[in-house]
Structures are given as structure tokens and as C-alpha cells.
Amino acid sequence: MIFAIIFFFGLVFGSFGYVLALRYDGDHFLLDPKIVGGRSYCPHCHKTLRWFELIPLVSFLVQRGRCRSCNVRIGFIYPAIEISLGFLFVFIAMRVQDLYGIALGTDFGILVALWIAFFFALFLLSIIDIRLGIIPDEINLFLAVIALSIIGFTAMRFSPIDFSLLGEYSILFGLANTIWINHLVGAALGVFIFGGLVAITRGNGMGMGDAKLAVPLGFLFGWPGILFLSAFSFIVGAIVGLFFIAFGKKTMKSAVPFGPFLVLGSLFVFFYGFGFVNWYFHLMGI
Numbered sequence: 001m002i003f004a005i006i007f008f009f010g011l012v013f014g015s016f017g018y019v020l021a022l023r024y025d026g027d028h029f030l031l032d033p034k035i036v037g038g039r040s041y042c043p044h045c046h047k048t049l050r051w052f053e054l055i056p057l058v059s060f061l062v063q064r065g066r067c068r069s070c071n072v073r074i075g076f077i078y079p080a081i082e083i084s085l086g087f088l089f090v091f092i093a094m095r096v097q098d099l100y101g102i103a104l105g106t107d108f109g110i111l112v113a114l115w116i117a118f119f120f121a122l123f124l125l126s127i128i129d130i131r132l133g134i135i136p137d138e139i140n141l142f143l144a145v146i147a148l149s150i151i152g153f154t155a156m157r158f159s160p161i162d163f164s165l166l167g168e169y170s171i172l173f174g175l176a177n178t179i180w181i182n183h184l185v186g187a188a189l190g191v192f193i194f195g196g197l198v199a200i201t202r203g204n205g206m207g208m209g210d211a212k213l214a215v216p217l218g219f220l221f222g223w224p225g226i227l228f229l230s231a232f233s234f235i236v237g238a239i240v241g242l243f244f245i246a247f248g249k250k251t252m253k254s255a256v257p258f259g260p261f262l263v264l265g266s267l268f269v270f271f272y273g274f275g276f277v278n279w280y281f282h283l284m285g286i
């Protein structure tokens, strides 16, 4: 039941978030009334949508994927994004239960809300970075506040000695015994890696937005989580970049926005960080 509600929240936030990310123009504040306000309308016939046409997924199914006024096809991207966010929210809730070893309750509710807020902001950031090639400062600031809340809450309510996305393996990397130092080192390392890359490439390729994003990511995922996150995003980014070049969509010079790869890296560390390290050490026979 609780997971059905979380799924529904995912649908609603997916629907709202996608529109928000599409409306963002880079000039106004993300939550400016000009961006957030204003009724949704059909991009084809410009007719304002009625309230029941805004119900995620249901309206799409009832209208068989067409606009009620002009019959133009509504892209499948809308329901696809809504369903994806629904599942993402549910998976986050399941992972939180697993990660913290907690049952349903207040702690669960607070942690799920915080982690969902974090990944929802990353979802907005990905679409905006793909569209405009920028990462809004207000999103990075929001991520920093949420990251601080998650680590603060974790330190307060759970054994801070054990907490790491890499579980007991984090001990191998040192620093695991003090949650604040561990996560401050993560943030510093994030700035060092990505700030360094911005300086070396003089802003071509990696942008200041990516370096700023590395602060909340480094702080939340800590040491050595940020290391895994960076490695994963570089590898996937390189593969996708080569793919684009091979198919002539991009040249070596045109930059592929890097924010979405950092988001993929975050998902990887959050969901599979421990599993991956565990698999690797078993493979090595340790």
C-alpha cells in the first residue's frame, strides 16, 4: 500500500518535473511564477488543458495518447517519464529500507522523502543540462541542503560508524569511522577532481556547473563513494561520447553535457555501490 502511494507520487512528480524542466529558460529562477505558473497547453493547438487532462498516465490512457481538442498525438515520452519516476521512487524507498535496515516508520518516511527529493532534483538537472547545457545554481544549492540533511540525520539517528554506501568495505578505504570527516573528504575530493578538470580543459567539456554539482554529490556519497561515482560517469560518458562521434551526431569539439552522467553515476553508487564492490572482491577471492 505504502509503495503504491509512493509510485503514485512518482507519477505526479514525473509529470510536473518534466514540464518544469522543459519550461526552464536559464534566465528566470527555476521556481519563478513565469516557469512554475501558467497552465499547461497542447503544443499543437495551444488549447489550455483541463484539470482532468493533467492526471498523469490516466489521462494519456483515456485519451489514447491524443489531444482532446485537435487529436494530435501526445509523445510517448510523457507517460514513459511518469512511469520511470514512479518506479524510481519505489526503488529508492526499497533501497532506503535495505541500506539503513529499517522498517516502515518515521525514520523511514524522513529518509525516503530526503533521498527522493535528492534524486528528483537530479532528474530535473539532467533534462535541463541536456536541453540547455547548463546546471542551475539553485538546483546545486538545493542538492547541498538535502545532502547535509541526509548525512546529519544519519549521524544523529544511526550508528555513524557503519554508515557508508559501500557497507563494511568502506573500512578498506580508511576514514570510515567518522561520518563527518568521511563526507567532507568526499566533497573536497569532488571539488578537486571536477574543479581540476574544469581548470585543465579551461571550461571546454567540463563546466563550472559540473564542478559545483560535485560538492553535494561528494558530500552525500562520501569517500570512497565519490571515487566510484566519478569513475562510473567517466566510463559511461566516454562510451556515449564515442557513440555520438561514430554516428556523426557530435564532433570531438562539441561538448556532450556531463551532468546526466554524474546523475547515472549517483544512481549506480546508490543502488549498486555495495553490490559492485562485493562482487569485485568475491571475484578476486577476498
Ligand SMILES: [Zn+2]
Pocket (backbone or CB within 6 Å): 042, 043, 044, 045, 046, 047, 067, 068, 069, 070, 071, 072
Ligand atoms: Zn491539441
